[in-house]
Amino acid sequence: MKEKLENLIRESLKNLDIESSDIFLEHPADLEMGDYSTNIAMILAKNLEMNPKELAEKIVNCVRQDLTQEKGIENIEAKNGFINFYLSQEFFVNSIKDVLENKNFGKNNLFDGKKVMVEYSDPNPFKPFHIGHLMSNAIGESISRIVEFSGAKTVRANYQGDVGPHVAKAIYKLLQSGLPNESDSISEKARYIGECYSNGSNLYDTDENIKKEIDEINKKIYEKSDIKINEIYDWGRMVTLEAFEEIYKKLGTNFNYYFFESIVAPIGLKIVNENYESAEGPEHSRRIFEKSDGAIVFHAEKYDPKLHTRVFINSKGLPTYETKELGLTQMKFEKENPDLSIVITANEQEEYMKVVSKALEIMNPEIASRMKHIVHGMMRLASGKMSSRKGNVITGESLIIESCDKILEKIKDRDFTDEEKKQVSNDVGVAALKYSILKQNIGGNIIYDAEKSISFEGDSGPYLQYSYARANSVLGKAKVENILPGFVFLKPGFGDLQKPGFGESVFEIEKLLYRFPEIVERSAKEFAPHYISNYLVDIARAFNTFYGNSKIIDKDDLMSPYKVAITLAFSLIMKNGLYLLGIKTPERM
């Protein structure tokens, strides 16, 4: 339809002897202004030195002559210099039909034939799964699904820091305090290790002697030179990784790859050494790394004044994050050679990443051009209310548990089996969290309000799920009453798509459903899930209004089959849309 309208305008401009430029069609903010509109007259009027309103009128009159042939367009008008198109009932009925007939309604081909690797979550063994990891997971999973829905083959990757000072800090404390009880659950053990990390970290900052001891442990971990430490290391790594796995299961993520710093570090070291100032090697090798104060650094500001110097190998000879990142990138491209490699992290890593990217760009511009770093804001809690049990730190895991528990409390009197209650509270609790992360632009900080996010009202995940469940329940009743989705009605001679009940205006929901594919495409283009979130709220509201104002299942209403068709179309789109946000759709709730 969009192309059709563009062509109509283009033809008319040709007839008027006006040089046409790019024509942008958009949906007016207000449905009263039509279904599509363009500001082409205002853009062209300037060069032609014409009154934009008159030009718009002229174009409209010209288009109108071609319009008698077009079944999908009801009217066209010029208003305030805009040209507005009103689509016909036939178009809307057809679009509902499209939704029902096309299983993959909403797909686009933006990434057809492309392989996209998305790295996200990135929690570190020996540390808790904190709120930032939860955000990264929600965003990464959604972006993965969106690009997949846009034709890409996606590869999900998780990168985890299983070596480095944080591990030494946890192990120091584990050596002091001993291991947890054998009978504890995996997540309890993981929590204990997380506390050890936190304690060790405090000691590291406050006690010079302990700092030295921990640095020593760190070195031993890299060298694997101490049997006792190796044992604790292997055990702790396994326990925390298993605990993460339980969380991914709850959140609905399956990774194809797990990359570890321990594996990637030597690869990065090799890259840095090959590009070190005194390195011997082929003439083309760029010697961008220099020695400075005993460390090996990259002076990024030499190449871009906005960047700064960063250490790649510290004075103890150990690789830093930057070097590991270089190794990781090389490994990703060796394993999968993606057309696009996305990394999702918090915005605090934005500046480091620019420096790493610059180094990579100099060494391997081809690969650097296929990298994309997406940053998200930080989550903060709206109030002190969220104080977690026993005064522990609030982790991502504790947020999930708390959210699900609250939903369980809410549905405890429902007519569900215990198994259903568990499933529903998990699905809804996770949805509440994910939605509050994905409803806004991912770049900004998020103020998380637990009370609001689990309320079923308004702009929330549960509200969307509730709307779906409600539509689903209507469809169940339709089945019982034997009212099937239908399009063929009265009024012969007007095609088989005529809606019954003449003069009945088009429902708002019909004017929104056909836009879903455009929304998905924009989300994919900008890697921005929040367009989908906003859209889903719009259609949920429109559906609930439709539901409230008209009886859908009614044997005496000739319109009923069509209303069922609308309900079915809504439920399919809501299901697909929520899927793209990584949110499940319980059939009942």
Add this chain to the structure above:
RNA sequence: GCCCUCGUAGUUCAAUGGAUAGAACAAGGCUCUUCUAAGGCCUUGAUGUAGGUUCGAUUCCUACCGAGGGCACCA
């Protein structure tokens, strides 16, 4: 000090340079002898400041004010 990101109703968020700046929460009123009222309908309220570019600026540019992040051996 330098470099990023961001300032929109009381609050949390929207708005490819376009029309009367949209929602939701909170406050008040109405609405279940209809399929899930955890719904629906109605009322009240905002672009940090000062300039500039433009027919038109929340959007682009400059300065200022304010918030967050980063700036050498953590990630």
